[in-house]
Each structure stands twice: as C-alpha cells, then as structure tokens.
Amino acid sequence: MADDDEGWTRVRPSKWANRLRSADRDAANLPNPGTKPTSVNPAIVAQLQKELESIQGDLDAWFPQGELRGIFSAYVAACSQSGQGPVSQIVCFGIGCFDHPDGNWQAKRTSYCQLAALLLVAEELARTQGRDPFKIIFQEPAFNLNDIAFIKSLGHIVVDTPEGTDYINSDTLFYGPHLYYQLYAEALQGELPVIYVGSGIECWELNTHFLPRDFPVTIAPLKKIFSEYQRFKFPEAKNGLVFHGTYICLRPPTAQREAA
Template sequence: MTDSGGEWSQVKRKGRKLRNVSKSLADENVPSDSLQPNPKPEYSIDDISKYHDNVSKKFKESSCWDQLQKLLDSARSSHHIPCVTRAVCLGTGPYDPADGSSQARRTAHMQTAAFCAIIDKIRTETKQEIKCFIQEPRFTQTDKEFCTTLGLEAVDSPGGFGLVDNNTLLFAIHLELEICNLAMRNTLPAIFIGTGLDEWLRVVDNTKERSGPLHRFFKLEGNYHKLTFPDLDYIFSSTSIYLREDGQLAQNASGSTSIAGDEKHEDGNHEENNETNTKVESFK
C-alpha cells in the first residue's frame, strides 16, 4: 500500500492482523485512516468503564500479574527499581475500535490495565507520586475522558514523546521501532517496557551497526537490568522490562551527558535517523 506522503508496507506477526507501517519518519504527520479515531463511536464512558473493570479484574487474577509482581518484588529487593516520577503509556489502541474488533478492544484494555497495575504497585511500595500520561492517536474524545477516570492524562500525538525523561517509566508494547526511538530520542527512561533488543535483532535489517537504528536498545541491554515480561494470550509476547539501576546516572542513549537524539557517535558523525530507513515489523 502506498500513500501520497511516502511508502507504506504491510507486515504480519504470529497471528496478528495486518497493520500499515510507515517507512519514513516524516510520514508520522501524514493522515492515515488507520490512525484516525472512530468517526462513529459506539460506547459511552459507562460502557467503557464496565468493560475495563472486567478486563482489569481478569488481569489481576491472571498468572501473568502474579508472575509480574514476583519479578518486580525481586527486582526491588535487589535494588533494581529506579526512582520513577512519571509514566508514559504509548499506543495501546482505542477502546472503541472503528472496525469493531473485539480482540483489539480487549488488547487495548488489557495493556491499559497492566500499565495501571504496575504504576499502582510502584506507587504503593515507593510512596512516590507518579504522574501518568497516555498517548493513542485513535482515541475518541470519550476514550480520553475515560482515561481521566483512571488517573491518566491523555495527550495528543506526538506530545507524549517529549514527556519521557530519565525518571519516566515508558510503556510501549508492540510498537514500531521508529516510535520507540522517537520516545527515547531525548533520553533513556528509568524503566522501559516493550520489545527488547533480542527481538529487534531478529526482525530489523542492518543490526550489526551499534550506531544504527538499534543503538538505544544496545544501551538499554548493556546498562540496564533486564526481565522478561510474562505473556498473556500473546498480548505481551516478546516484551522485556529494562530497569535502570539507580547507582548509575540516568544514562542517556549516547552513553554521555548529552541526550539520545542527534548525538555524536564514536566516529564523530551525527546520527542520521537511520531508523527511518529500517525495515520494521509491527506486532499489533
């Protein structure tokens, strides 16, 4: 499929439905039907809330949450949980999908439930105030208002990317590489939850270049404590948790005191957004 603003490709992943993935960073600002809110939303806030309560209950009763709590408890006892004052959730999908997909609806709610549960656990155990944001281009106004009831501030894209700082928990399940790189462009977060380096090495071209599109993930892999996120019906498949050890400075993507965007690499050259020309695989 092609768009007037650039080339688009369709990819498929382990039973996931096809999704259009932009090959150009500039294309993020090009309107796409797949990234527009449902023009005829069906559900009220009450409808969404009731459905979410049910999904959230199932998540908290799942072996996924049981295992995840144990992992976080172990990490905390080993001093691997860094200070978090902000949390940013990206790309859950809409709560009222335009195509009426029950799977997409459930996935969006399950990811949101997991995000909220993790933040609540960290808040409770650290007594730290954590401001939460969520960004999804396909949210309807009703979706955004529902997020408010969960204590989440819905922000319009690309506003969420600029909110990530070195005290942020970044939650980005099954998102494209270019989106992850945008979110970590200024700095690596305190905690990153999303596709890990091992999985990207399987699906991205030209991955031997550590200064290339995966350079932020090489930094995460080399400097953070890594855990495997327990799966639940493929909703969290191939997902890793990267935890910065607070004995370190909040190390940025360049490994220096400047931040992850257009930093210089060891050869003295500036990064040229290699990720924009990279073959990526969507997981949704």
C-alpha cells in the same frame, strides 16, 4: 499497529516485512477507521469503564500478576538505599483505542489487558515507593474523544503526539508494548528512562534489508538499554499473545544512584 484476529500483529517471520514498512506506507494500507466522534458520548465512556472493570475483576484468571508485582517490588527494594524511589512518572505510547471503530473485541481486549497490566505496575510502584498514585501520561493518536474521556476518568492524562516525549527522562517508566521501531527511537531520543517496557531489538535485526540506512543510529539507544539494563520477559497472559516479545528492562540500582 495492524490488528489480526487475535487483536495485534503476530510475531511471525512471514509478516515482519509488512510490519517493518514505514509508518506512512502502513497507514496507507490500513482500513478506513471512519469518522471520529465530534463529542463525548457518556454512555460509551461508561461502557469502556465497565469493560475494563470486567478485565480487572478476572485478573487472576488470565494473568500472573504476582510475578509482575514481584519484579517491580524487588527493584524498588534494590534501589531503596538511594533514599528515593526510582520512578517519578510513567509514560505510555501506543496502547491502542478502546472505542474501536469497527467494534473489534479482540483488538479492544488486547488494549484492555495491556492497560490492566500497566495499572497494576503503577499501583505496585506507588505502593512500594510510598507515594501518591501515578497520573500516567498516554500518547495514542488512535484515541478518539471517548477514549480520551475514558482515560481521564481513570485519573490519567492524554497528550498529543509528539508531546509525550517531553515527559521521558531518567526517572521515567516508559511503557510501549508492540510499537514500530520509529516510535521507540522517538521515545528514546533524549534521556533514557529508568525502566523500559517494550519490544526487543532482535525482531528488527532479523530483517535489516527492510530498514532505512539510519536504522543503526536511530535504534542505538534501545541497544544501549538491552546491553546495560537488567532484563526480564514480561509475564504473558494465559492462552494469549498480549505481551509476546515484550521485555521489562531495569536500569541497575548502581547506575540509578549515579543518574540521581
């Protein structure tokens, strides 16, 4: 994802053409991120931990966490009659790097905010389902060794691309705000997740002349989610665009029981 001065690609019609180019062309236009470290720097990992703790410690000041918790706790309650919790694993694609190559704080803050919200969701789902904490599976090619060590220090798992798709099935929560449509197509090529958190289809359908001919086929699973799942707008961070255009899509409890 290309970063602007706010930390991510703004959803503005004048910029969608660039956003919707192929992954190869986008990669060719990105600035050189420099050489990735060849070993873990414990001081950097400790700093990343400290920065996340700062974001989490000020959560109430910038994010409506009660609203987000309420969406997921209500969903678990609605699914409780099935005799089991609706989510058994969580997979996250494309959250961005934390040991940012050029020290871009706005880009890092967006990644931290998205991570803090994801950890809150995981905590709420574990609490309401009465289960052990989730070990979230992260797939992010931009991670360097410090990023990986940081995520692992939080008790989670990092996998290489495209291994993350192997973990997405009918009882997975998929989390991927602001991805290219190709990544959504990749994530949704098998069983559809019980919960989808990511962009809607309307942003690409406005610019179909920039899309490949197979777009209707590749995006069909996402269309199915948006036509059949319960849908909520993801609560937005105050004075920000961290979750602009992001939705929470929940498979209806009746469909959940049929899938089980």
